[in-house]
Every structure is written in C-alpha cells, then in structure tokens.
Amino acid sequence: MLNLTDDKICILERKANIIRQSIIKMLVEAGSGHTAGPLGMTDIFTYLYFHALKHDPENPSWIDRDRLVLSNGHICPVLYASMAHSGYFPVEDLKTLRKFGSKLQGHPHREFLPSLENSSGPLGSGLSQAVGMALAMRINEGKAVNKVVYCLTGDGELNEGQNWEAIMLGGKEKLHNIVTIVDRNNIQIDGNTEDIMPLNDLINKWKSFNWHVQDIDGHNFEMIDDAIGKAKAVFDMPSVIIANTIPGKGVDFMERRHEWHGNPPGKGPEDKYKKDEQEKEALKRLHTLDGKIKCEHE
Amino acid sequence: MLNKNQKLNPEIFNKDVKQVAIRVGFGEGLLEAGEKDENIVGLCADLTGSTKMNLFADKFPNRFIQIGVAEQNLASVASGMAAMGKVPFISSYAMFSPGRNWEQIRTTICYNDVPVKIAGSHAGISVGPDGGTHQAIEDIAITRVIPNMVVISPCDSIEAKKATLACAQTKEPTYLRLARENTPVITTSESPFEIGKAQELFSTEKKADVGIIATGALVYRALKVAERLSKSGVGVKVLNLATIKPVDKEAIIDLAKESRAIVTVEEHQIAGGMGSAVSECLSKHFPVPQEFIGVKDLFGQSGTPEELLEHYEMGESHIIGAVERVISRK
Numbered sequence: 281m282l283n284l285t286d287d288k289i290c291i292l293e294r295k296a297n298i299i300r301q302s303i304i305k306m307l308v309e310a311g312s313g314h315t316a317g318p319l320g321m322t323d324i325f326t327y328l329y330f331h332a333l334k335h336d337p338e339n340p341s342w343i344d345r346d347r348l349v350l351s352n353g354h355i356c357p358v359l360y361a362s363m364a365h366s367g368y369f370p371v372e373d374l375k376t377l378r379k380f381g382s383k384l385q386g387h388p389h390r391e392f393l394p395s396l397e398n399s400s401g402p403l404g405s406g407l408s409q410a411v412g413m414a415l416a417m418r419i420n421e422g423k424a425v426n427k428v429v430y431c432l433t434g435d436g437e438l439n440e441g442q443n444w445e446a447i448m449l450g451g452k453e454k455l456h457n458i459v460t461i462v463d464r465n466n467i468q469i470d471g472n473t474e475d476i477m478p479l480n481d482l483i484n485k486w487k488s489f490n491w492h493v494q495d496i497d498g499h500n501f502e503m504i505d506d507a508i509g510k511a512k513a514v515f516d517m518p519s520v521i522i523a524n525t526i527p528g529k530g531v532d533f534m535e536r537r538h539e540w541h542g543n544p545p546g547k548g549p550e551d552k553y554k555k556d557e558q559e560k561e562a563l564k565r566l567h568t569l570d571g572k573i574k575c576e577h578e
Numbered sequence: 579m580l581n582k583n584q585k586l587n588p589e590i591f592n593k594d595v596k597q598v599a600i601r602v603g604f605g606e607g608l609l610e611a612g613e614k615d616e617n618i619v620g621l622c623a624d625l626t627g628s629t630k631m632n633l634f635a636d637k638f639p640n641r642f643i644q645i646g647v648a649e650q651n652l653a654s655v656a657s658g659m660a661a662m663g664k665v666p667f668i669s670s671y672a673m674f675s676p677g678r679n680w681e682q683i684r685t686t687i688c689y690n691d692v693p694v695k696i697a698g699s700h701a702g703i704s705v706g707p708d709g710g711t712h713q714a715i716e717d718i719a720i721t722r723v724i725p726n727m728v729v730i731s732p733c734d735s736i737e738a739k740k741a742t743l744a745c746a747q748t749k750e751p752t753y754l755r756l757a758r759e760n761t762p763v764i765t766t767s768e769s770p771f772e773i774g775k776a777q778e779l780f781s782t783e784k785k786a787d788v789g790i791i792a793t794g795a796l797v798y799r800a801l802k803v804a805e806r807l808s809k810s811g812v813g814v815k816v817l818n819l820a821t822i823k824p825v826d827k828e829a830i831i832d833l834a835k836e837s838r839a840i841v842t843v844e845e846h847q848i849a850g851g852m853g854s855a856v857s858e859c860l861s862k863h864f865p866v867p868q869e870f871i872g873v874k875d876l877f878g879q880s881g882t883p884e885e886l887l888e889h890y891e892m893g894e895s896h897i898i899g900a901v902e903r904v905i906s907r908k
Contacts, residue, residue: 390691400685412654413662449645
C-alpha cells in the first residue's frame with residue numbers, strides 16, 4: 281500500500297469523475313474518437329497521475345521521473361485529460377483534441393506534445409518501448425534502479441505478436457521495474473475479445489513467460505494500490521496487472537458495449553438515447569450530485 | 579582517372595585488389611564508436627556474428643542486448659532505449675530489419691524521432707545462394723520514404739566504418755545498408771567522408787559525356803566501366819552517392835549540367851531506389867536523360883553473386899550499354 285487513506289480514495293474518486301466528464305466533453309467537441317476505453321481506464325489513470333506516479337508537471341523532463349508508456353494510443357483522451365488536470369497544460373486545451381495544429385493529436389504524437397514519453401497508435405509496440413526504457417535504466421543504475429516504467433496496454437491489443445516478443449524479453453531480462461497494466465475490458469472494435477481472438481487464460485500465459493501476475497478489479501482504488509505496491513516489491517521479475525475494467529464505466533448506457541469502442545457521444549448507437557441527447561445524458565450520469573458515482577468513503 | 583583528392587586505393591584496378599565485406603567495416607566502426615561513447619548500445623536479432631556486431635558484444639556485454647529472432651521488438655526496444663538517452667545500433671539482415679519491422683521503424687523510431695541506427699546487413703542480390711527471400715532489394719525505397727530518416731549505403735568496408743562512426747554522433751534515425759560479400763576496397767582511411775556529401779571518385783580530363791552515379795558495392799563496377807570508357811575516349815565522371823537521403827543535390831545537378839546524361843547504378847529495385855532519388859532531384863532542377871541500372875521489378879534467386887548480377891543486368895556490360903543508350907538520347 282502506498283499510503284492510500286480513505287480521504288485520498290475520496291479525492292481520487294472525485295478526480296476520476298471530473299476526468300470522465302472531460303473525456304465526454306472533449307470527444308463531443310472533436311466529433312470523433314474512442315469513448316469506452318478511456319472511460320474504463322479512468323480510475324487507473326487517476327490513480328497513477330494523482331497518487332503513484334513520480335512526476336513533475338512543472339518539469340516534465342525531470343530525469344528521475346517514472347515513465348508512463350501508453351501502448352494503445354487510441355485511449356489517449358484519458359491520458360490527455362489526466363495530464364491536463366495534473367497541470368501539464370490548460371484544461372481548456374482539451375477542446376482542441378483531434379483538431380488541426382493541436383498538441384492533442386488523434387493518436388499521441390510526442391512532437392506535438394513533448395511531455396509524452398512516446399508516440400503511439402499502431403498497436404503492440406508500447407511494451408517493447410517500455411522494455412527498452414527499463415533496460416536503459418538498468419544499464420545506467422544497475423538493479424538498484426528505483427524508477428518505474430508503467431506500460432498501459434489493451435487486451436485486444438494482445439493479438440499483436442510483437443507484445444509476446446516483448447513479454448519474452450522482459451521475462452528473460454528479469455526487468456523488475458516494469459509494471460504493465462492490461463486493460464481487460466473484453467471488447468475490441470469488431471466485438472468481444474473472446475469471439476474475435478480468444479485470449480483464453482491470460483494469467484497463465486503471462487506466468488509462463490516469467491512475469492509476476494496479479495488480477496484485479498480495475499475500478500477499486502484499494503485493489504489498484506495494493507497491486508502496484510506488490511508489483512514494486514517484486515524483485516528479479518517484471519510485473520503485469522490484469523485490470524478487469526468495464527468499458528464505458530460511469531455511463532450506464534455505454535458500459536460493456538463494443539459499439540462504444542470507437543464512437544464519441546453524439547455518434548453512438550441510438551437504442552437508448554438519440555445522438556443529440558448522448559452528451560447530456562452521459563454528463564448527467566457522471567455528475568457527482570446526480571448520484572450515479574457516489575464517494576463510498578464519505 | 580581516379581580523383582587524387584579522394585586518396586583512393588592505388589591498387590583498385592589490380593586483379594588481386596584487396597577485398598573485405600562491407601559489414602566488417604560496420605563491426606569495426608561500432609566497436610570504436612562504443613569505446614568513444616558509453617551511451618552507445620547494441621541490439622541484435624540472433625545474427626550477432628553475421629552482422630559483425632559480435633565485436634561490440636564481446637567488448638561491452640553490459641551494453642549489448644540479445645533480442646532473439648524478433649525484429650519488431652528489436653526496433654521498438656531500441657526506441658525505448660533511445661528515449662532514455664542511449665544511441666542504439668540494431669542489426670539484422672536488411673530483409674528483416676528494415677524489412678519485417680518497417681512499421682515499428684516508422685512509428686516508434688522515426689515518428690518518435692529518436693536516434694536509432696539500423697544496420698541492415700546482407701542487402702542486395704549478391705547475398706547469392708540463400709535465394710530471393712534473403713535478398714533485400716527494396717530496402718532503400720522503404721527507408722528513404724520515411725520522414726526524419728537518413729539513408730547511407732557505403733561502397734566498401736572502410737567507408738562503412740566511417741559511416742558508422744559518423745552516424746553514432748548524429749541525432750537522426752539512420753539506415754546503414756551493408757553487404758555480406760567480400761567487396762573490393764576502393765577507399766582508404768584518408769578518403770573524405772561526410773554524411774550527405776557525394777564524392778567524385780573518377781573523372782577524365784575531357785569534359786564528361788556521361789555521369790555515372792553509383793552506390794554500395796556496385797561503385798567498384800562503375801569505376802571499372804569508367805576506366806574502360808576513358809581508354810576509348812569517352813569523357814566520364816563517377817559519383818559515389820553513399821548518402822541516399824538527404825541526397826547531395828548540388829553534386830548531382832553539377833554532374834548533370836556537365837554531362838547532360840546520367841546513368842545510376844545500384845543493387846536494388848529500380849523503383850524507389852537511389853536512381854529514383856537522383857531522378858526526383860534532376861526532374862525538378864535540371865532534367866537530362868537518365869538510364870537506370872538495377873533490378874527490374876523482379877525477385878532474386880539462388881546463384882553466385884556474379885551469375886545474379888549478370889542475370890539481372892547489373893554487370894559491367896550492362897552499365898556500358900546504359901552509357902551508350904543515354905549518350906544516344908542526348
């Protein structure tokens with residue numbers, strides 16, 4: 281546990297709610313982009329940016345910072361919103377998502393937003409880059425290295441063979457300062473992951489490549505905190521946390537539906553709400569006072 | 579005659595001219611670069627001996643990463659290391675890197691704009707007996723098309739060593755095109771080399787009737803052809819275009835202005851290769867007739883290098899034929 285008090289959990293829950301609202305608003309403004317993944321990973325990103333990550337938004341190139349590598353670049357709205365609310369750039373800039381000249385490219389590009397650790401979009405390359413960063417840290421600092429490389433990947437993304445090349449190398453090199461978090465939300469663009477390309481026993485797959493594996497509820501801050509704490513304590517083995525998440529989390533009519541993978545509010549399926557009502561209805565559910573997400577620790 | 583300022587190997591036209599594989603120069607250069615700069619790291623996809631990275635790996639085991647047969651991972655792991663301040667050299671056969679891992683090179687190296695150096699060995703059709711699967715003849719095209727990338731194709735082992743040392747100090751992602759076969763040593767340690775600069779290796783006293791622009795191992799054949807032509811009274815200049823991107827526009831345009839006829843010579847597909855880069859430059863700045871020596875939209879096959887170069891029309895007689903054709907088109 282990394283000193284996660286009930287008060288802090290309360291703060292994180294409120295912060296996550298604000299970030300989800302920003303995600304909805306920026307996607308509506310952009311008129312395109314991905315909704316389900318960002319909402320599903322908001323609790324993890326909130327936990328990292330507002331509790332675990334060693335970083336300094338005032339000094340993004342601080343050499344001793346932890347590294348956060350987003351592999352599935354299409355969930356960048358949650359990355360951008362987390363960075364904006366952390367102080368990397370003004371929250372108003374979120375409205376420029378996917379617009380010409382914006383620092384917030386449709387998929388992350390480091391040239392436009394230098395405080396990113398990597399550019400991403402094409403799936404399956406993030407873990408390799410994270411492994412490279414961890415290797416460089418070990419060359420520089422030896423096994424006593426105390427910087428963590430967090431790599432965030434999707435589950436559908438694990439269809440890409442390159443991931444397994446990186447997983448092999450991470451296990452072979454015993455890179456204890458990598459923590460990979462798999463967004464196990466069970467959807468990908470064309471449908472459910474187990475229909476498109478079954479991942480089957482993901483836990484034992486990673487274990488057999490010599491990774492330390494934990495399987496958690498990706499919306500429970502105590503469990504996230506406990507898992508990160510354990511991952512950091514593991515020595516001589518890289519860690520993976522399989523975070524079971526609900527795609528679209530926080531907006532009931534989006535939850536668990538692959539139709540919301542690649543559509544913004546205003547362009548999603550209309551069985552519950554017409555397109556022009558989707559933003560309003562989504563924000564209504566996210567507004568704390570509206571009671572959809574309560575702070576359970578108050 | 580050979581350009582004196584180039585300080586070339588004086589025994590270049592002797593029958594027993596010294597021959598060394600171009601990849602050897604890479605291995606030696608990487609070792610020396612590694613001694614000079616501790617940020618240099620080496621990564622290899624199970625071809626350490628073949629690509630001559632073993633010299634570096636043996637000397638600096640802590641700075642060498644054995645990736646296994648996984649070229650996509652090779653490229654992106656190097657990108658991650660470069661993001662941490664390292665200068666990674668990655669090596670494999672050109673067919674697999676930059677062949678198989680092209681998108682990883684594009685996105686995680688060039689789009690990220692990190693200084694990863696890609697050494698592609700066994701490029702060209704002269705790989706020989708391994709056959710078409712292993713003969714990279716598309717690698718110049720697929721690398722020079724990526725923004726931020728520098729593309730270098732040295733003509734011999736000495737130039738390969740210089741190119742390796744030079745690119746170890748630059749910030750750009752760089753592709754080093756290397757060949758497996760023993761290749762006549764053209765240059766010496768004193769010959770000038772600069773990334774982005776073409777070198778005029780040969781010129782007749784007579785004004786050039788034709789300009790030959792060559793790259794890689796075929797520069798030697800271009801020189802032999804020039805020697806033969808000059809003896810029969812043809813004015814000729816030979817340019818070694820070691821850096822294919824960024825291309826030395828000034829040298830190419832100057833040669834075209836003098837000769838009004840250009841022949842390009844490379845062991846690569848004509849489509850998208852060095853000749854195309856020359857043509858892109860001349861079409862815009864100074865259009866002249868151009869003939870292309872290279873592979874004509876075909877895959878290779880097994881054979882000796884000599885057999886293959888003849889079969890795919892990259893031999894000396896073919897270069898001479900191209901010279902005659904281009905002069906007749908003036």
